[in-house]
Amino acid sequence: MRVTQSLNTSQFLTALDTLETxxxxxxxxxxxxxxxxxxxxxxxxxxxxxNFNQALAASxxxxxxxxxxxxxxxxxDSALTQVQSQLQTLRDLALQANSGTASNSNLAALATQxxxxxxxLVSLANTQDGNGNYIFAGYxxxxxxxxxxxTGASYAGDQGxxxxxxxxxxxxxxxxxxxxVFNQIKTGNGTFTVSAGxxxxxxxxxxxxxxSTVTNAANYNGGTYTIxxxxxxxxxxxxxxxxxxANNNVITSGNYTSGQSIGFSGVQVTLTGQPASxxxxxxxxxxxxSVFTTVQNxxxxxxxxxxxxxxxxxxxxxxxxxxxxxxxxxxxxSTVQSTVGSRLNTITTQLSLASSQQxxxxxxxxxxxSLDYPSALTALTNEQTQLSAAMQSYTQIQGLTLFKYIx
Numbered sequence: 001m002r003v004t005q006s007l008n009t010s011q012f013l014t015a016l017d018t019l020e021t022x023x024x025x026x027x028x029x030x031x032x033x034x035x036x037x038x039x040x041x042x043x044x045x046x047x048x049x050x051n052f053n054q055a056l057a058a059s060x061x062x063x064x065x066x067x068x069x070x071x072x073x074x075x076x077d078s079a080l081t082q083v084q085s086q087l088q089t090l091r092d093l094a095l096q097a098n099s100g101t102a103s104n105s106n107l108a109a110l111a112t113q114x115x116x117x118x119x120x121l122v123s124l125a126n127t128q129d130g131n132g133n134y135i136f137a138g139y140x141x142x143x144x145x146x147x148x149x150x151t152g153a154s155y156a157g158d159q160g161x162x163x164x165x166x167x168x169x170x171x172x173x174x175x176x177x178x179x180x181v182f183n184q185i186k187t188g189n190g191t192f193t194v195s196a197g198x199x200x201x202x203x204x205x206x207x208x209x210x211x212s213t214v215t216n217a218a219n220y221n222g223g224t225y226t227i228x229x230x231x232x233x234x235x236x237x238x239x240x241x242x243x244x245x246a247n248n249n250v251i252t253s254g255n256y257t258s259g260q261s262i263g264f265s266g267v268q269v270t271l272t273g274q275p276a277s278x279x280x281x282x283x284x285x286x287x288x289x290s291v292f293t294t295v296q297n298x299x300x301x302x303x304x305x306x307x308x309x310x311x312x313x314x315x316x317x318x319x320x321x322x323x324x325x326x327x328x329x330x331x332x333x334s335t336v337q338s339t340v341g342s343r344l345n346t347i348t349t350q351l352s353l354a355s356s357q358q359x360x361x362x363x364x365x366x367x368x369x370s371l372d373y374p375s376a377l378t379a380l381t382n383e384q385t386q387l388s389a390a391m392q393s394y395t396q397i398q399g400l401t402l403f404k405y406i407x
Contacts, residue, residue, distance in 0.1 A: 045368045048364075048368055049365050049368050052361050052364050052365045052368075053365065055357075055361055056358060056361045056362065056365070058168070059354050059357050059358050059361065060358065062165065062166055062167050062168070062350070062354055063351060063354045063355075063358075065164045065165055065166055066164075066166040066167075066172075066347045066350055066351050066354070067351070068131075068164070068174075069164045069166060069172050069174045069343075069347055070344065070347045070348075070351075071129065071130050072129040072130075072131075072133070072135060072174045072175060073172075073174060073175075073340050073343055073344050073347070074344070075127060075128075075129045075130070075135060076127070076129075076135045076136075076175060076176065076340055077337060077340045077341065077344070079124050079127040079135065079136075080181075080333050080336060080337040080340065081337070082124055083121060083124050083125075083333050084330055084333045084334060084337070086117050086120055086121050086124070087121075087291070087326055087329050087330050087333065088330065089117060090114060090117055090295060090298065090326055091323060091326045091327070091330070093110050093113055093114055093117075093298075093302075094298060094319050094322050094323045094326065095323065096110065097110050097302055097315075097319055098315075098316055098319040098320065098323070100312070100316070104305035104306060107302045107303070107305040107306075107315075108302070108303060108305065110302050111299050111302035111303045114295060114298055114299045114302060115299050117295070118148075118152075118292065118295045118296065118299065119148070121182075121291065121292065121295065122146050122147075122148055122153050122292065125145060125146045125153070125178055125181075125182055126144050126145060126146055129175075133175075134157070135174075135175040135176075136157065136175065136176065136177065136178035136181055136182070137156075137157035137158070137175075137177070137178065138157045138158035138159055138160035138161065138162075138175075138177035138178070138179070139157075139158050139160035139161075139162065140156070140157045140158050140160075141162070141175075143156050143157060144156065145157035145178045146178060146182070146292070150296075151292075151293055151296055152290050152291075152292030152293040152294075152295065152296040153182075153290065153292035155178055155179055155182075155183055155290075157177055157178050157179065158177065158179075159177050159179050159180070160177060161173045161174075161175065161176060161177055162174040162175050166346070166347055166350045166351075167350045167353070167354065170346065170350055172343050172346055172347055173339075173343060174343075176336050176339075176340075180336070181332065181333065181336050182290060182291050182292065182329075183288070183289075183290040183291075184288045184332075185288060185289055185290065185291050185294070185325070185328050185329050185332050186286045186287075186288060186328045186332075187286045187287050187288070187289050187324070187325055187328065188212065188286045188321075188324050188325070188328075189212050189213065189214070189286070189324060189328075190286055190328055190331070191214050191217075191220065191267075191285070191286055192212065192214070192220070192267060192283055192284060192285055192286055193283070193284055193285075193286055193287075193321070193324075194209050194212050194269055194281055194282070194283055194321075195209075195281065195282050195284070195317075195321065196209060196279075196280075196281055196313075196314070196317040197279065197280060197281075198280070198282070201278070201280070202310070202314065203275065203276065203279040203280070203281075203310070203313070203314075204276040204278075204279065204310055205229070205231075205273065205274055205275035205276030205279045205310075205313070206273040206274050206275075206310075206313050207229070207258075207271050207272070207273040207274060207275035207279060207281070207313070208271065208272050208273045208313060208316050208317060208320070209269075209271060209281065209317050209320045209321070210259070210269075210270035210271060210272055210320075211261075211268075211270045212267070212268065212269045212270070212283075212324075213267070213268050214266060214267055214268075215263060215266055215267060215268045216266035217266060218266065219265055219266030220265055220266035220267055221265065221266075222285045223245055223246055223265070223285075224245070224246045224282065224283065224284045224285070225243055225244065225245055225246075225251065225264065225265065225282070225283040225284075226243070226244050226280050226281070226282055226283075227241055227242075227243050227262060227269065227271075227280060227281045227282075227283065228241065228242050228243075228244070228278070228279070228280045229241050229256060229275040229276070229277060229278070229279050229280070230242070230277055230278075231274075231275070231276060231277035238255040238256065239255070239256040239274070239275065240253065240254065240255055240256060241253060241254060241255075241256045241262060243262070243264045251264050251265060252264045256271075256275070258271070258272050258273055258274065259271075259272050267283065269281070269283060273313070289325065291325075291326075291329040291332075294322060294325040294326060294329060297318075297322060298319075298322040298326075301315065301318045301319060301322065
């Protein structure tokens with residue numbers, strides 16, 4: 001093949017173009033700090049980087065979820081702390097009212113305080129997080145869950161519980177529905193309640209309800225029992241009691257002594273004072289009652305005060321029941337708050353793990369894609385030197401023609 005000047009020129013320009021392309025690519029790498037910017041430059045490394053980037057994006061999303069959940073749960077934790085503080089204040093008011101020394105005007109003043117606390121509790125039950133979501137509304141986070149009613153408060157939320165994924169294998173409940181926190185509160189001691197007399201046959205004696213406990217859960221069948229008293233006509237004979245079940249079967253009986261516990265069917269009830277003949281106390285399974293109903297009942301009791309000859313006894317028994325119900329509400333709020341604390345601990349752990357994972361992923365991406373600046377700069381300098389030398393050589397070669405030597 002005959003080598004012509006045009007062929008040499010063509011080959012030189014091709015080589016020059018290749019060198020300029022390489023310089024441009026290396027210059028781009030230096031400018032971006034990346035060893036490659038397109039998958040074609042390093043398919044294997046690019047594939048690995050893409051996988052790492054996807055994992056990093058997922059981890060960042062989990063972190064965002066966890067931070068949002070953490071904020072909401074901190075809001076709930078604070079609200080529950082305030083709820084317990086308000087309930088404790090109510091309990092103290094009930095104890096003060098039950099001292100036996102409060103006048104009706106004092107009781108009315110306590111009723112006003114209790115009513116104000118009721119409003120505060122409703123406000124706390126309608127707490128919103130930083131995004132404007134009601135934390136005690138279940139899934140219905142945009143609907144205000146509680147509204148004041150004549151008997152306490154109504155609930156407009158649902159029984160759901162928001163779940164947020166904070167890692168590939170971990171979800172955390174965000175918020176607790178208000179029905180579980182404020183409405184489904186066990187009455188009495190959580191297992192059974194004790195009430196004095198009946199609406200149609202109120203007690204006329206001075207017997208007061210004291211402590212009530214479960215002594216043997218296996219023996220308590222959840223039934224309803226009545227303790228009824230008989231007072232003898234002679235002073236030398238003891239007052240007696242008889243315990244019957246719902247079918248009027250006699251369970252036990254005995255002589256009554258003030259302050260001595262009456263035990264039957266795995267439970268124990270303590271009464272003090274002197275019952276009148278025919279007075280009764282009912283032991284029934286605990287039901288569920290809204291804390292707002294409990295507070296409203298307390299307000300009503302305080303507003304009614306002492307009425308009639310036996311009003312002080314009726315007031316005391318009613319206040320004892322309210323105190324027991326408030327204790328159950330305090331227990332429920334504390335229990336829920338404990339679960340909130342556990343969820344916050346889970347989130348803290350996951351955030352720490354995510355931070356470590358993200359650091360490792362970024363390091364892996366950097367190892368694969370980050371540019372070795374010293375080597376890249378050296379290569380770029382060499383290539384630029386080659387380009388400059390090639391251009392000078394080509395210019396000189398182009399000037400070497402026969403006409404230059406003909407005189």
